Amino acid sequence: MSAALLIDILLWGSVFGVGLIAFRRGPPVFKASLREGSMDFINIVPRIALGVIGSGYIAAIIPQEVITGWLGPDSGWLGVATAVVAGAATPGGPVIGFSIGTVALKSGGGVPQVVAYVVAWALFAFQRMILWEIPFMPARFVWFRCAVSVPFPFVAAAIAMVIGKP
Amino acid sequence: MKDPAPADDGETRPKHARKPVGWSMIFIGALVVVCVTLVWRRDGIDGVLNILTHDLWLFGEILPRVLAGCLLGAFIAEILPHEKVSRALGPKSGLKGLLIGTAFGAILPGGPFTAYPVASALLAVGADFGATIAMVVSWTLIGYGRAVAWEIPIMGTDFTLWRILISLPLPVLAGALGRFVYVRIYPQPAAKDDET
Numbered sequence: 001m002s003a004a005l006l007i008d009i010l011l012w013g014s015v016f017g018v019g020l021i022a023f024r025r026g027p028p029v030f031k032a033s034l035r036e037g038s039m040d041f042i043n044i045v046p047r048i049a050l051g052v053i054g055s056g057y058i059a060a061i062i063p064q065e066v067i068t069g070w071l072g073p074d075s076g077w078l079g080v081a082t083a084v085v086a087g088a089a090t091p092g093g094p095v096i097g098f099s100i101g102t103v104a105l106k107s108g109g110g111v112p113q114v115v116a117y118v119v120a121w122a123l124f125a126f127q128r129m130i131l132w133e134i135p136f137m138p139a140r141f142v143w144f145r146c147a148v149s150v151p152f153p154f155v156a157a158a159i160a161m162v163i164g165k166p
Numbered sequence: 167m168k169d170p171a172p173a174d175d176g177e178t179r180p181k182h183a184r185k186p187v188g189w190s191m192i193f194i195g196a197l198v199v200v201c202v203t204l205v206w207r208r209d210g211i212d213g214v215l216n217i218l219t220h221d222l223w224l225f226g227e228i229l230p231r232v233l234a235g236c237l238l239g240a241f242i243a244e245i246l247p248h249e250k251v252s253r254a255l256g257p258k259s260g261l262k263g264l265l266i267g268t269a270f271g272a273i274l275p276g277g278p279f280t281a282y283p284v285a286s287a288l289l290a291v292g293a294d295f296g297a298t299i300a301m302v303v304s305w306t307l308i309g310y311g312r313a314v315a316w317e318i319p320i321m322g323t324d325f326t327l328w329r330i331l332i333s334l335p336l337p338v339l340a341g342a343l344g345r346f347v348y349v350r351i352y353p354q355p356a357a358k359d360d361e362t
Contacts, residue, residue: 007311010275011234018241029244037240040283041233047191048232049225054198056221060213061201094316102321115329118321119336122306128278130194133302136235136282139190141289145299148344152303152336159332 047135055127059091064100071104071117080157083113087120087153097121111165112157120153231279239283243290252292257345259297264341267297271304271337277312281305295348300341307333
């Protein structure tokens with residue numbers, strides 16, 4: 001898992017970097033933001049706990065096969081719309097999302113549909129929203145962000161239809 | 167509209183007064199209870215415990231990163247000059263603000279445990295919904311982190327680069343749409359009372 005290690009190094013490196021800048025503004029600034037960050041952490045832990053544990057159960061109820069079935073080779077805009085719903089409903093992390101996309105490509109799914117699926121997964125995957133976005137962001141922002149993002153998997157599919165395959 | 171975002175954020179800086187339990191959390195909690203019950207009826211108590219141990223393990227792994235993300239967000243909120251942020255990313259920042267948000271989302275290191283705390287910090291120091299949406303959408307669609315770690319190995323380089331190319335205009339468009347809708351739904355700055 002060297003990728004995970006690299007991420008951790010980058011992450012804590014960034015924390016250290018901005019922490020140093022804050023410290024040079026003076027210890028009170030540093031202490032205040034340290035306390036603020038820790039309080040955020042304490043407030044967020046129960047939400048993350050609910051997200052992690054809860055999404056495991058939700059994922060168990062929506063098996064992958066259901067999602068793959070939705071991504072059949074039926075093309076056209078109905079296929080795109082189905083792909084968008086499938087992307088939002090895909091349980092699990094990036095491995096599962098991208099693997100389903102690959103399977104769909106190999107088993108004859110249309111390219112615009114797979115693009116719509118991947119983009120919709122990136123924008124709306126319920127597990128990431130429950131686990132990360134809702135705990136950290138104001139609820140109003142999350143719903144607003146999702147609502148205005150709805151057209152964009154379709155836009156991506158349209159661009160894919162226009163410019164063709166990779 | 168006159169500066170909706172900075173108006174409530176000026177002198178006192180009301181921290182993000184989070185309600186410990188919001189409607190979103192109640193909804194998720196209810197959903198989880200239903201799903202736990204379904205798993206229990208399908209797989210028995212062993213199925214429930216299996217998922218629980220796996221998820222608790224995952225929770226333990228995630229926790230340090232969450233701490234790092236929270237600290238990162240807090241430090242960034244503290245060291246970014248508020249006037250500059252609201253000028254560069256505020257409601258009147260125009261296309262430039264959306265582009266800055268997009269660029270920021272694309273280069274941000276780490277995963278969701280950095281993107282969302284940092285986005286939340288930007289909102290707190292004067293970025294508007296539009297620029298923050300551009301940042302979040304850019305992070306998720308054209309950020310290099312997930313592409314390099316997962317998408318290229320699984321979906322292949324050709325598909326990934328092509329998919330990112332298609333996605334390039336989307337963050338700015340999403341941010342612009344967000345701004346367009348926002349000023350129509352929340353015309354007055356006063357719309358924020360429900361949060362405090």
